[in-house]
Amino acid sequence: MRQLCMPQGVAANELPQLEAVICSARSVRRGESLYRAGDSFDNLYAVRSGSIKTVMAHRDGREQVTGLRLAGEALGLDGISSDQHACSAVALEDSSVCIIPYVELKHLCREIGSMQERLHKLMGEQIVREAAQMMVLGSLSADERVAAFLLDISERNAQRGYSPAEFNLRMTREDMGSYLGMTLETVSRTLSRFQKRGLIDAQGRFIHIVDPEGLRHVGAPST
Amino acid sequence: MRQLCMPQGVAANELPQLEAVICSARSVRRGESLYRAGDSFDNLYAVRSGSIKTVMAHRDGREQVTGLRLAGEALGLDGISSDQHACSAVALEDSSVCIIPYVELKHLCREIGSMQERLHKLMGEQIVREAAQMMVLGSLSADERVAAFLLDISERNAQRGYSPAEFNLRMTREDMGSYLGMTLETVSRTLSRFQKRGLIDAQGRFIHIVDPEGLRHVGAPST
DNA sequence: CGATTAATTGAGTCCACTCAATAAGTGTGG
DNA sequence: CCACACTTATTGAGTGGACTCAATTAATCG
Numbered sequence: 001m002r003q004l005c006m007p008q009g010v011a012a013n014e015l016p017q018l019e020a021v022i023c024s025a026r027s028v029r030r031g032e033s034l035y036r037a038g039d040s041f042d043n044l045y046a047v048r049s050g051s052i053k054t055v056m057a058h059r060d061g062r063e064q065v066t067g068l069r070l071a072g073e074a075l076g077l078d079g080i081s082s083d084q085h086a087c088s089a090v091a092l093e094d095s096s097v098c099i100i101p102y103v104e105l106k107h108l109c110r111e112i113g114s115m116q117e118r119l120h121k122l123m124g125e126q127i128v129r130e131a132a133q134m135m136v137l138g139s140l141s142a143d144e145r146v147a148a149f150l151l152d153i154s155e156r157n158a159q160r161g162y163s164p165a166e167f168n169l170r171m172t173r174e175d176m177g178s179y180l181g182m183t184l185e186t187v188s189r190t191l192s193r194f195q196k197r198g199l200i201d202a203q204g205r206f207i208h209i210v211d212p213e214g215l216r217h218v219g220a221p222s223t
Numbered sequence: 224m225r226q227l228c229m230p231q232g233v234a235a236n237e238l239p240q241l242e243a244v245i246c247s248a249r250s251v252r253r254g255e256s257l258y259r260a261g262d263s264f265d266n267l268y269a270v271r272s273g274s275i276k277t278v279m280a281h282r283d284g285r286e287q288v289t290g291l292r293l294a295g296e297a298l299g300l301d302g303i304s305s306d307q308h309a310c311s312a313v314a315l316e317d318s319s320v321c322i323i324p325y326v327e328l329k330h331l332c333r334e335i336g337s338m339q340e341r342l343h344k345l346m347g348e349q350i351v352r353e354a355a356q357m358m359v360l361g362s363l364s365a366d367e368r369v370a371a372f373l374l375d376i377s378e379r380n381a382q383r384g385y386s387p388a389e390f391n392l393r394m395t396r397e398d399m400g401s402y403l404g405m406t407l408e409t410v411s412r413t414l415s416r417f418q419k420r421g422l423i424d425a426q427g428r429f430i431h432i433v434d435p436e437g438l439r440h441v442g443a444p445s446t
Numbered sequence: 447c448g449a450t451t452a453a454t455t456g457a458g459t460c461c462a463c464t465c466a467a468t469a470a471g472t473g474t475g476g
Numbered sequence: 477c478c479a480c481a482c483t484t485a486t487t488g489a490g491t492g493g494a495c496t497c498a499a500t501t502a503a504t505c506g
Binding site: 187189192204221 | 451452453454455463
């Protein structure tokens with residue numbers, strides 16, 4: 001648990017203080033919401049096990065997956081700006097999270113510089129990650145989007161000490177399509193094509209990346 | 224200047240302390256970069272006058288506009304996560320910015336709770352704004368994207384005390400297209416069509432929003 | 447095991463793209 | 477001030493990539 005909740009960048013001697021703030025854990029069953037858009041914002045979370053998607057809704061009801069959090073990653077920053085969550089967090093599988101009360105974390109950040117630094121970096125990382133996803137949605141072809149997504153998951157798995165080559169995606173083709181701005185059919189076709197080209201080996205939601213370099217060079221729209 | 228640099232949420236009696244941190248201002252000529260992707264991150268900025276776009280580059284050189292900052296808005300948060308800026312900031316017109324050294328701001332945030340709160344909200348707002356833009360790029364049709372963009376600018380103008388109905392956009396059709404994930408030709412055609420429908424009155428980069436409610440109801444892809 | 451949800455694949459359509467040509471700005475120097 | 481070069485914007489014609497609709501097939505789960 002020490003490694004999972006707000007992990008990097010906190011000096012070992014400060015861990016007890018952080019643990020004093022992390023009051024508790026909570027489990028979330030598959031399909032259940034950790035929080036919903038509009039809920040009052042009280043806590044940040046760190047995914048302890050499992051995986052969670054964040055979903056944002058448009059006025060007219062259309063929904064889009066705006067993020068995916070794997071074990072070890074932080075969650076809930078969307079509530080800071082307005083004291084209400086801007087999106088919903090839904091478990092993709094039975095998961096558990098650490099609860100980090102924001103008010104207490106704020107106080108801790110005023111006492112401990114490295115905690116302040118860590119929280120700022122966490123927010124900064126999300127800002128950069130979302131900007132990168134804007135590039136994916138705005139500039140890449142369907143093939144490139146799927147390739148970029150697979151490589152992103154692969155990289156994040158590697159960082160967290162799991163296999164970068166094999167993983168269980170847990171989300172449906174529809175979720176993937178929603179996150180990547182395309183239809184579930186196009187996602188499915190693209191994965192099938194990647195498989196035929198020998199780039200991946202997909203059995204439903206279980207993905208084996210055979211040729212990461214190949215994925216990295218999946219062609220641009222036309223040029 | 225008091226209203227422009229880190230404006231809302233800072234109590235009046237704390238302003239002198241904030242002003243001690245805002246060391247200086249800087250002007251940026253049209254087309255010039257305030258900072259470039261890869262530059263070391265030292266300062267946050269507040270746009271004092273003019274407007275600035277942020278641009279992110281893909282490995283292969285493709286660029287995309289990821290944000291637009293108007294007078295009164297903050298800039299530079301993309302550098303916090305890695306101590307290097309993740310995108311470039313380019314002036315759309317001759318502009319000036321306040322320079323807020325990050326290290327000093329961090330110290331101030333540890334001393335003054337409302338400053339900490341303000342910085343957190345600033346970052347949280349950017350996170351939510353970017354998530355909303357992901358929705359625009361992933362779920363909306365070309366017409367809806369342009370309408371959403373115009374309404375966003377209109378709203379931000381209103382918040383800053385300018386006219387929500389008339390404004391000079393300053394960016395080219397290409398910049399708009401890049402930001403909205405479409406080609407400059409499609410942007411141009413869409414604006415022309417809006418004009419024929421009596422939704423807007425556009426003279427080049429000068430936009431007059433005639434029927435904001437109409438814009439809000441620009442149709443979905445098919446349904 | 448049967449019921450339901452998820453994934454694959456095919457056929458045909460359409461929206462936004464590319465390519466291209468013209469028009470309208472913008473700014474600079476003679 | 478106008479003429480020139482250059483950038484930006486508009487509009488047209490035709491194409492194509494991702495969409496919709498539809499029909500199976502494969503998983504998943506009570």
